[in-house]
Amino acid sequence: MVDRPGTRHAISGNWATLLLPIDADDGIDFAGLAEEIDVLIAADVDGIYSNGTAGEFHNQTEVEFDAIQELLAERCRRAGMPFVVGACQPDPRLSLERVRRAATLAPAGIQVVLPDWWPVSEPEAVDFLVMAAEAAAGVPLILYNPPHAKRVLAPAELAAVLAQVPDVVGVKLGDGDVAWYAEARTHLSGIALYVPGHHLATGMREGVAAGAFSNVACLSPAGAQRWTRQMADDLAGALDVERRLQAFMDEHVVPFRRDGGYSNAALDKLLAAVGAWAPVGTRLRRPYRWIDRAEAERLRPIARAMLPEILGPS
Numbered sequence: 001m002v003d004r005p006g007t008r009h010a011i012s013g014n015w016a017t018l019l020l021p022i023d024a025d026d027g028i029d030f031a032g033l034a035e036e037i038d039v040l041i042a043a044d045v046d047g048i049y050s051n052g053t054a055g056e057f058h059n060q061t062e063v064e065f066d067a068i069q070e071l072l073a074e075r076c077r078r079a080g081m082p083f084v085v086g087a088c089q090p091d092p093r094l095s096l097e098r099v100r101r102a103a104t105l106a107p108a109g110i111q112v113v114l115p116d117w118w119p120v121s122e123p124e125a126v127d128f129l130v131m132a133a134e135a136a137a138g139v140p141l142i143l144y145n146p147p148h149a150k151r152v153l154a155p156a157e158l159a160a161v162l163a164q165v166p167d168v169v170g171v172k173l174g175d176g177d178v179a180w181y182a183e184a185r186t187h188l189s190g191i192a193l194y195v196p197g198h199h200l201a202t203g204m205r206e207g208v209a210a211g212a213f214s215n216v217a218c219l220s221p222a223g224a225q226r227w228t229r230q231m232a233d234d235l236a237g238a239l240d241v242e243r244r245l246q247a248f249m250d251e252h253v254v255p256f257r258r259d260g261g262y263s264n265a266a267l268d269k270l271l272a273a274v275g276a277w278a279p280v281g282t283r284l285r286r287p288y289r290w291i292d293r294a295e296a297e298r299l300r301p302i303a304r305a306m307l308p309e310i311l312g313p314s
């Protein structure tokens, strides 16, 4: 069990996701992944995490899972970079095994999703998280509860669940409107909340966000880090960047999902290819479709013009 901190959270700021470089034969390019981790370390992000949706946790074998986490842990440990392991898995049995193995790597936290084939009730969510906490053996848990989860918990429901599992110290979730932020303040103070990367300045202004497991870091880890630092002493400027980030996403990225049916992971890999900071590529593992790399080339000058603070030189 761990104590939940009051207002300061051990895991905060700009967390960058691993994105899997995928070969033409559908295998994971581990040499490319190692290079990517080193670029993230050099960008001096607040931390690196594996196996969110963008890390394609839902489409890898257990042997691959172990190899990814070991590579992340080994390189981060050597560099003194904090890391979080995503032990996410829609199947609760496999997920608990992933948590158990992740704990042996001594990460700063372990991320889990709720069982995701049959939507869980609140008591079932509690029971799963209690089992996950046992498997984590003292490593703090972060619940990843995005809008596309089978069971999405509203702030009051989350508070009721988390009150029974103090080992869950944070929640990565989709935020909402002004009313949602008011609800989050009412029910979730003391829990570290991680809002979508391109909403982080708003989450900070509303006094709710501890940080982001960030899609902005997909676009540029170094740029996302600069932007996150800006929030501390120039929130108005950071909110202006956020407005342009959202315009870029709405006009140029979201249409791939809304009109083209691409997944969030495809969108995140597109962002990484626009930023061109590591050998990630746009390819996803089959059966998921990926966005042609030419689209990244087309969008790069647009992104640079709209977001010089994020994509400009450091």
Ligand SMILES: N[C@@H](CC=O)C(=O)O
Residues within 6 Å of the ligand: 017, 051, 052, 053, 054, 055, 146, 213, 214, 215, 216, 218, 268
């Ligand atoms: N929701 C994303 C955030 C990064 O882009 C994830 O997969 O973790």
